[in-house]
Amino acid sequence: MEESLYREIEEIIEKYREEETPLLCVLQEVQEKFHYLPRNVLGYIAKKMNVPSSTVYGVATFYSFFETNPVGEYVIRVCKSTPCHVQGAFNVLQALKRELGLKEGETSKDGKFTLEVTSCLGVCGVAPAMMINDVTYGNLNDERVREILALYRR
Amino acid sequence: MAKTLKEMEKAKEKANLVTIYLDGKEAKVPEGITILEACRMEGFHVPTLCYMEGLSSWGGCRICVVEVEGQPNLVASCVTPVREGMKIRLSSRAVREARKTNLELLLSNHPLDCQLCDRNGSCELQELAYEFGVREIRFGGERKTYAVDMSSPSVKRDANRCILCGRCVRTCREVQSVCAIDFANRGFDTFISPSLGLPLGESVCINCGQCILACPTGALSEVSHVEMVWDAIEDPGKFVVLQTAPAVRVSIGEPFGLPAGTVTTGKMVAAFRRLGFDRVFDTNFTADLTIIEEGHEFIGRVKKGGKLPLITSCSPGWIKFMEHFYPELMENVSTCKSPQQMFGAIAKTYYAQKMGIDPKDMVVVSIMPCTAKKFECQRDEMCASGYQDVDFSLTTREAARMLKEKGIRLEEMPEENFDDPLGISTGAAAVFGATGGVMEAALRSVYEISTGKTLEKLDFYQVRGLDGVKEASLEINGMEVNVAVAHGLGNARRLLDQVKAGNSKYHFIEIMACPGGCIGGGGQPIPTNLEIRMKRIAAIYEVDKNLPLRKSHENPAIKKLYEEFLGEPNGEKAHHLLHTHYMPRERI
Numbered sequence: 001m002e003e004s005l006y007r008e009i010e011e012i013i014e015k016y017r018e019e020e021t022p023l024l025c026v027l028q029e030v031q032e033k034f035h036y037l038p039r040n041v042l043g044y045i046a047k048k049m050n051v052p053s054s055t056v057y058g059v060a061t062f063y064s065f066f067e068t069n070p071v072g073e074y075v076i077r078v079c080k081s082t083p084c085h086v087q088g089a090f091n092v093l094q095a096l097k098r099e100l101g102l103k104e105g106e107t108s109k110d111g112k113f114t115l116e117v118t119s120c121l122g123v124c125g126v127a128p129a130m131m132i133n134d135v136t137y138g139n140l141n142d143e144r145v146r147e148i149l150a151l152y153r154r
Numbered sequence: 155m156a157k158t159l160k161e162m163e164k165a166k167e168k169a170n171l172v173t174i175y176l177d178g179k180e181a182k183v184p185e186g187i188t189i190l191e192a193c194r195m196e197g198f199h200v201p202t203l204c205y206m207e208g209l210s211s212w213g214g215c216r217i218c219v220v221e222v223e224g225q226p227n228l229v230a231s232c233v234t235p236v237r238e239g240m241k242i243r244l245s246s247r248a249v250r251e252a253r254k255t256n257l258e259l260l261l262s263n264h265p266l267d268c269q270l271c272d273r274n275g276s277c278e279l280q281e282l283a284y285e286f287g288v289r290e291i292r293f294g295g296e297r298k299t300y301a302v303d304m305s306s307p308s309v310k311r312d313a314n315r316c317i318l319c320g321r322c323v324r325t326c327r328e329v330q331s332v333c334a335i336d337f338a339n340r341g342f343d344t345f346i347s348p349s350l351g352l353p354l355g356e357s358v359c360i361n362c363g364q365c366i367l368a369c370p371t372g373a374l375s376e377v378s379h380v381e382m383v384w385d386a387i388e389d390p391g392k393f394v395v396l397q398t399a400p401a402v403r404v405s406i407g408e409p410f411g412l413p414a415g416t417v418t419t420g421k422m423v424a425a426f427r428r429l430g431f432d433r434v435f436d437t438n439f440t441a442d443l444t445i446i447e448e449g450h451e452f453i454g455r456v457k458k459g460g461k462l463p464l465i466t467s468c469s470p471g472w473i474k475f476m477e478h479f480y481p482e483l484m485e486n487v488s489t490c491k492s493p494q495q496m497f498g499a500i501a502k503t504y505y506a507q508k509m510g511i512d513p514k515d516m517v518v519v520s521i522m523p524c525t526a527k528k529f530e531c532q533r534d535e536m537c538a539s540g541y542q543d544v545d546f547s548l549t550t551r552e553a554a555r556m557l558k559e560k561g562i563r564l565e566e567m568p569e570e571n572f573d574d575p576l577g578i579s580t581g582a583a584a585v586f587g588a589t590g591g592v593m594e595a596a597l598r599s600v601y602e603i604s605t606g607k608t609l610e611k612l613d614f615y616q617v618r619g620l621d622g623v624k625e626a627s628l629e630i631n632g633m634e635v636n637v638a639v640a641h642g643l644g645n646a647r648r649l650l651d652q653v654k655a656g657n658s659k660y661h662f663i664e665i666m667a668c669p670g671g672c673i674g675g676g677g678q679p680i681p682t683n684l685e686i687r688m689k690r691i692a693a694i695y696e697v698d699k700n701l702p703l704r705k706s707h708e709n710p711a712i713k714k715l716y717e718e719f720l721g722e723p724n725g726e727k728a729h730h731l732l733h734t735h736y737m738p739r740e741r742i
């Protein structure tokens with residue numbers, strides 16, 4: 001990793017020093033910078049924050065919004081919690097898999113899309129739902145999925 | 155933090171009492187304790203799985219559920235505090251059924267091949283399933299298929315057998331303060347992962363094996379050297395020499411049904427002779443040697459104004475911990491090798507020459523209460539004889555398994571003696587097996603060597619026992635020598651941080667990675683708990699008391715070793731064979 005990147009991480013850590021849950025804030029912002037949380041970055045954060053790296057890794061893998069592997073430009077997260085499941089999340093996931101030619105957890109060859117499942121997004125009123133990066137889409141069906149993907153394919 | 159019974163008794167004297175009803179029986183218990191603790195105090199049994207004495211309670215497995223009148227759901231007794239007037243039902247039908255269902259769910263993705271598991275017979279999951287009357291699993295489900303992690307020289311991890319009770323995680327964090335492992339991922343994909351998802355062998359794990367003792371199932375075990383040792387024993391071209399650690403003689407009876415705390419030295423020697431070792435020697439011999447070397451090192455540092463406090467180096471888990479977390483204290487740590495390694499170096503030089511054996515045809519096997527010894531004997535530095543000084547290191551558990559495999563019943567063995575001369579030792583070496591023992595042994599010798607006077611009281615009670623940190627002082631030639639002892643690395647940090655900050659008042663510090671010292675080592679028979687640790691410690695001091703010689707410098711075989719071979723303590727040859735160096739390691 002480059003020297004300047006280390007400095008950026010240090011600045012982020014400094015910024016959240018007073019926070020109650022600094023680790024979550026730091027991971028979130030570092031992920032925004034790097035798109036994912038590479039292993040050496042997690043190790044560096046652990047050392048700098050004086051938190052065991054096993055804990056940092058535990059947190060980074062617990063929340064589905066943290067990525068520990070490289071991801072595509074657009075990360076699609078399909079909710080698989082009960083309300084969405086009941087409303088047909090499975091079909092939505094199937095449609096996405098078909099359209100993108102990806103399995104869960106995979107990234108397309110052109111580096112554009114990553115397909116993932118996640119726990120509740122908090123928008124059960126419009127189940128089944130998914131997020132693409134930080135935009136939420138609800139009331140999904142096969143057709144909506146195709147339309148939405150088209151927006152991102154341009 | 156879960157309290158021990160003794161602590162609870164103490165709490166009872168002070169605290170406000172509340173009245174609760176356990177299955178209708180009135181009980182007055184201290185405010186603030188959990189239902190489970192109250193039950194244990196009052197003599198009621200509640201099954202548990204994720205709970206472990208001495209660790210924080212987590213409440214994850216729901217095996218300990220009980221019914222509290224007026225509450226809609228069953229509660230986990232290990233995390234629910236008692237309240238005034240609580241009426242608790244410990245084994246109603248609802249309770250029994252819930253426990254059984256929870257257990258069946260755990261079993262639904264557990265490999266049901268107990269016969270093939272290391273922990274067959276000492277598995278808590280197996281035992282609970284039997285006790286709860288589980289005879290079929292009503293739930294089919296997805297199975298886990300993890301690769302077994304064999305990357306560590308000491309600890310093998312089979313996540314397929316893991317029930318995610320978290321006892322290993324809490325042990326590593328709360329007892330050892332190493333934090334090498336933690337939960338990772340979530341839901342069905344949850345697993346226990348070393349730092350950053352690396353294999354255990356690349357993490358900060360110090361190989362202490364305390365997580366193995368904590369694990370209720372076969373998910374964690376030692377990396378086995380059993381097959382290699384069978385091969386060596388059965389190879390007619392090899393001269394196979396055994397050394398047994400001080401703590402093994404007071405624990406190896408347990409897998410054979412003898413009560414904890416039985417001293418089995420003579421039977422153990424007889425048993426291993428029958429297993430096929432060419433010589434059965436004693437690590438206690440080199441424990442005495444360690445005291446001579448380390449004692450002189452201490453005296454030398456005091457005289458020459460060298461780095462103090464001197465910190466002991468017998469515990470390879472502690473050594474790796476120091477390399478990761480306290481590299482700045484490297485110069486404080488004694489350069490003495492551990493008794494295991496001194497033994498290997500002496501066996502393949504001095505003894506091999508004496509016997510006219512080519513050291514390349516000699517195989518040195520150790521039986522240790524320890525998993526970190528497997529790591530230690532593979533360290534690059536440990537080849538003073540020109541060969542790997544100790545070839546294989548078995549845990550007490552593995553050694554017992556080998557005896558069973560060959561049909562040797564330890565409890566029926568006659569009493570036999572160790573072979574000469576590497577089997578001769580003193581009481582000072584015997585106490586190495588318990589926390590405080592190395593310090594006690596060192597003080598006995600350091601005092602007499604530096605003053606030329608006889609030490610009146612050999613027993614240093616202040617450094618014995620299970621308090622996390624212990625201290626004592628002794629006047630030697632007009633100097634007040636302050637010593638301290640810590641066991642369990644969480645406790646050790648208290649002393650180490652003082653040294654690091656430059657305000658330690660101690661001159662000499664003993665550190666053992668495992669709680670209780672070697673008798674509580676990660677290679678010891680399972681279960682190893684507080685009560686069993688205390689019994690083994692009592693046995694260690696019994697061994698010491700009954701030996702004719704109780705000071706290392708009086709060991710005639712050691713004297714002869716210096717005369718015939720080594721020359722002076724801390725001399726050139728001693729340095730080459732018996733001392734080592736350390737290296738800083740990354741804190742990943």
Ligand code: SF4
Nearest residue numbers: 326359360362363365
């Ligand atoms: S062997 Fe010791 S340091 Fe390693 S994971 Fe187990 S408890 Fe932690």
Ligand code: SF4
Nearest residue numbers: 316317319320322369
């Ligand atoms: S490895 Fe053993 S102690 Fe650790 S969580 Fe799994 S079952 Fe529990």
Ligand code: FES
Nearest residue numbers: 204213215216232
């Ligand atoms: S023992 Fe109480 S929840 Fe596991």
